[in-house]
Amino acid sequence: MKKWFHQWVSPPHLYERADRYAKVFLFLAIASILVALYGGLVLAPADYQQGDAFRIIYVHVPSAWLSMFAYAFMAGASFVALVWRFSAAHAVATVIAPIGAVFTLLCLLTGSLWGKPMWGTWWEWDARMTSELVLLLIYLGYIALRLSFEEQAKADKAAAIFALIGVVNLPIIHYSVYWWNTLHQGATVSKIGKPSITWDMGWPLLLMTIGFMLFFGAITLMATRGELLSRERRTKWVKELVDINRGVN
Amino acid sequence: MLLSELKTLYKLEWRQFSRSQGQWLFPVMLFILVIVLFTVGIDPEAHRLQQMAPAVIWCAFLLSLLLALDHMWRDDYQNGVLEQMLLHSESPLQLLLHRVVVRWVLSIVPLLLCLPLAISMLQMPMTIFMPSLLALAAGSFVFWSLGSALSALTLNDRRPALMSLLLLPMAVPIVIFGSRVIKQSAMGESVSGLVLMLVGLSILSLSITPWIMFAGMRLNLD
Amino acid sequence: MQEFFSMGGYAFYVWSSFGFSIAGLIYLYLASKSSFKKKFNEVSIWQIRENKRVDK
Numbered sequence: 001m002k003k004w005f006h007q008w009v010s011p012p013h014l015y016e017r018a019d020r021y022a023k024v025f026l027f028l029a030i031a032s033i034l035v036a037l038y039g040g041l042v043l044a045p046a047d048y049q050q051g052d053a054f055r056i057i058y059v060h061v062p063s064a065w066l067s068m069f070a071y072a073f074m075a076g077a078s079f080v081a082l083v084w085r086f087s088a089a090h091a092v093a094t095v096i097a098p099i100g101a102v103f104t105l106l107c108l109l110t111g112s113l114w115g116k117p118m119w120g121t122w123w124e125w126d127a128r129m130t131s132e133l134v135l136l137l138i139y140l141g142y143i144a145l146r147l148s149f150e151e152q153a154k155a156d157k158a159a160a161i162f163a164l165i166g167v168v169n170l171p172i173i174h175y176s177v178y179w180w181n182t183l184h185q186g187a188t189v190s191k192i193g194k195p196s197i198t199w200d201m202g203w204p205l206l207l208m209t210i211g212f213m214l215f216f217g218a219i220t221l222m223a224t225r226g227e228l229l230s231r232e233r234r235t236k237w238v239k240e241l242v243d244i245n246r247g248v249n
Numbered sequence: 250m251l252l253s254e255l256k257t258l259y260k261l262e263w264r265q266f267s268r269s270q271g272q273w274l275f276p277v278m279l280f281i282l283v284i285v286l287f288t289v290g291i292d293p294e295a296h297r298l299q300q301m302a303p304a305v306i307w308c309a310f311l312l313s314l315l316l317a318l319d320h321m322w323r324d325d326y327q328n329g330v331l332e333q334m335l336l337h338s339e340s341p342l343q344l345l346l347h348r349v350v351v352r353w354v355l356s357i358v359p360l361l362l363c364l365p366l367a368i369s370m371l372q373m374p375m376t377i378f379m380p381s382l383l384a385l386a387a388g389s390f391v392f393w394s395l396g397s398a399l400s401a402l403t404l405n406d407r408r409p410a411l412m413s414l415l416l417l418p419m420a421v422p423i424v425i426f427g428s429r430v431i432k433q434s435a436m437g438e439s440v441s442g443l444v445l446m447l448v449g450l451s452i453l454s455l456s457i458t459p460w461i462m463f464a465g466m467r468l469n470l471d
Numbered sequence: 472m473q474e475f476f477s478m479g480g481y482a483f484y485v486w487s488s489f490g491f492s493i494a495g496l497i498y499l500y501l502a503s504k505s506s507f508k509k510k511f512n513e514v515s516i517w518q519i520r521e522n523k524r525v526d527k
Contacts, residue, residue, distance in 0.1 A: 026500075033496075041489075042475070052479035059492035095506075099499060106495045110488040117484050137418040145415060148406040157468050158402050161461055162415065165398070168457065169419045172450070176422035183429075215496060219503040226510030233514045242515050 009086040011228050012237040018221040018228075025221070029214035032207050039204030047201070056114040058204055062212040063107035064128070067135060070100030070216060074142075075167040078160035088224075090156040091231055093163065094146065095223035099216065101139035107132050127181035131174045138166050152231065251340055255347055258334075262351050272320070276313035277359045283309035284367055295372045299435065302371035303428035309367070310360060310385055311392055311420055317356040318396040318416075319409045321349075322466070326404050332470050345466075346459050353393045357386060377434040380444065384430035387447035388423040391454045395419055398458040401465030422450065 007013040040058035047054035074096040081089035108129065115124045123129070145162050149155035232238045266273065287305045291297055325331040335341045361382055368375060396416045403412045426447055430440045478485040 037489075046479060051481060053481040053484055055478070055485050056488045059488050063492065063495075095503075099503075102495055102499055106492055109491050113484045113488045113491075117481055134418045134421055137414075141415040141418065144411055145403065148403065148408075148411055154405070154468050154471070158465065161402060161464055162399075165395075165419075165457075165461065168453075173419070173421045176425045180425045180429075212496075215499075219499050223503040223506050226507035229514050230510040233517055238514060239518060242511070242518055245511075246515055 011088045018225045022218045022221040025214045025218035032211035036204045036208035044201045053117045060110040062209040067104040075163045078163040082160045091227040104136040127178045131177045276317045280309045280313040298371045303431035307424050321400045349397045380434035380440045384427045388427040390451040394454045394458040398461035401462040404469040
């Protein structure tokens with residue numbers, strides 16, 4: 001177990017593994033997303049209240065889930081990197097931030113496109129949407145903080161600390177926004193997000209979420225490889241590797 | 250030993266404060282200006298002003314603090330005082346914390362003195378004064394300590410905007426609870442729970458932020 | 472078929488949601504792939520330069 005773990009955090013091993021795993025993840029991701037698309041767009045029956053507009057759930061909810069999952073993963077990597085000084089974990093956190101930001105943006109976009117026909121407005125101050133917006137701002141802040149440093153080691157440390165501050169703050173933000181939202185919502189029942197889901201509507205959602213997660217894993221691993229090369233450019237393994245593969249890539 | 254260090258710190262703070270050529274007035278001016286600008290943006294009728302008042306007071310207050318936060322470490326970082334302070338201190342963590350608290354008090358007191366003015370400008374009942382004062386004090390401490398920590402983390406960046414962008418998203422809960430205090434106290438409801446919530450948040454931030462400050466400074470002073 | 476594309480009158484919302492999402496995923500894939508290539512080339516060029524510097 002310990003050996004297995006160390007192979008994941010040692011840069012050359014991670015570099016090598018990342019390639020293999022990325023390919024497998026990507027294949028599985030594409031397969032499950034395609035099946036889920038067919039299931040969600042064709043097989044699943046229309047919702048009795050929302051009609052076909054409810055199908056937006058198949059891309060909205062997975063993006064929302066991934067936006068939070070990516071942050072948790074980034075914070076976890078930052079924690080590991082700070083405490084055990086694994087440089088590879090810093091590389092993983094670096095590449096996750098923009099990916100997480102894209103998923104957050106997708107969640108906001110699809111949420112807005114869902115809100116327009118359901119609520120009649122492009123932006124409803126719904127609790128979930130509001131906290132996703134704050135999450136996006138925190139992702140962007142993380143990226144800006146990283147870019148403000150010239151030295152890699154300092155950028156890593158500061159960004160990791162900021163990611164952990166975010167972990168403490170995000171739940172507080174989330175619950176305060178929920179509380180704020182329930183205060184003025186009163187009688188209007190939230191129409192979005194809570195159609196009573198049956199199994200024939202639910203399985204494509206589950207599969208799509210799994211597909212998104214596999215996809216996230218694949219692209220994170222792919223980007224991590226580049227980041228590792230760039231960070232470890234002075235080491236022997238990168239030298240040998242670049243010498244062998246020069247011209248191939 | 251710590252006592253003499255603190256004495257030096259307080260002397261230094263006082264000297265900086267008295268020599269700042271009225272810089273402490275800038276946040277106060279901003280506070281009033283934000284309220285004026287908000288008000289001229291609408292038809293200033295009593296019910297409309299009252300509806301906006303909680304949000305306006307909080308936004309004006311936090312933005313003014315942002316202005317004051319900019320000087321938290323930056324000046325002393327650039328002229329090397331900060332490095333000396335941390336290098337020679339036996340308990341740098343406590344020293345930093347004292348400085349944060351001193352600066353917080355010096356920044357909020359002038360603003361809180363303007364609070365009656367803000368309340369009357371927004372045509373709110375004066376009964377909200379005490380609850381708002383408590384909420385602003387507790388909420389501003391969360392904001393201030395987090396802001397000090399993030400300033401320490403971004404010391405090497407010359408643009409003051411970066412810290413604000415990192416800090417303001419985290420102000421969401423403070424504004425939510427804080428505005429609610431003003432709103433509910435204006436309606437004559439009890440607000441002790443909400444104020445306690447803000448006090449709780451400030452205790453939480455007090456227990457976490459000194460470490461971040463220290464880590465941020467060590468990283469930027471290397 | 473016509474019915475499928477019209478999505479019960481919500482065609483614009485449904486198809487643009489799915490469109491944006493698929494486009495976002497494709498963008499992420501391409502960006503990750505190209506960032507790897509870019510970093511690889513950077514390191515490769517850096518090494519050639521570094522070798523020359525050492526030789527001198």
